[in-house]
Amino acid sequence: MELTALGLLVLGVLLAEPVSRALAAARWPARDPVGGLLAWQAVGLAGGLSLLGSGVVFGLAPLGPTLRVATPAFVHALSAGGLPPQLDVLHLLALxxxxxxxxxxxGVLLAVTFRTLRARARHRDLLDLLGTPWPAAPGARVLDHPVPVAYCLPGLRxxxxxxxxxxxxxDPPGVRAVLAHERTHLRERHDLVVLPFVAWGAxxxxVTGMVCAQIAVAALIEMRADDVxxxxxxxxxxxxxxxxxGGAAPAAALSSFTAALEHRLERIEAPPPPxxxxxxxxxRLAAIALIALPTVLLLFG
Incomplete structure (x- = not known):
């Protein structure tokens, strides 16, 4: 199992740094934002499984040839009121x-989720108090403010x-374009796509690769909404x-407009070939294979 642990560690480090940096710098995701988002999800999930799994596999290595054998032995020893005698200090430190x-x-994921949900709840209450339902667009509310602003507040409500x-x-076509953009964020739950990368970054x-991932994913969801x-x-x-x-949006909202607005406008005017x-x-097959690799190593390595 030591070799499996080493392989998982190497894979995790590669995904967290050089692979993340390379994917963030790649140009092909702009030609396929959905594929790019799937690739990032695979990198994040596989990297997390690999880095966390390497410590578990190495820590339990003295208890059996595979994790499926070692884990029950470890749990049995804990239920008996002690640690397995086979584990030395190094393996315990890894665990x-x-x-x-x-x-x-x-903990970070739960904290970020809690803060986000609480902020959205307060924001939603204010919108229901200050906003006026717009019959022309079911589910939309209009705020009496002269600055042109549009955004969505994701969630169950x-x-x-x-x-x-x-x-x-x-004009009406412009309003339809803005509504289509924001509804794409809501329909495809882009807030949930971003959340794991926010947690990893926090x-x-x-780790520079984690920061690159968060920025790249945020850009790709805007590209996807622009395409729709x-x-x-x-x-x-x-x-x-x-x-x-002009890119203005309130805090706590999933903004449609980012610092890369000009780049987005250039991409819409001259879209890259798909x-x-x-x-x-x-x-898509590579994304599936990437997730499967650490999973297989953890289950059978």
């Missing part, structure tokens, strides 16, 4: 380190918000709408 990192990651400035500034902010909106209206209408909006079908299929 402790894996446990601490796992608890830290879960999601909200789609427009300011009065949007309706005054944009858990290990010193551009398929509903003329790309020129979407560009004009986004430029008029990846060939065979390549898109290969990206």
């Amino acid at each position: 402790i380190a894996a446990t601490v990192v796992a608890l830290r990651l879960v 999601s909200r789609l918000v427009l300011s009065a400035g949007v309706l005054d500034t944009l 858990t290990a902010p010193f 909106a551009a398929s509903r209206v003329a790309p020129k209408e979407l560009v004009n709408a986004l430029r008029s909006m 990846l060939p079908v065979a390549v898109r299929v290969l990206v």
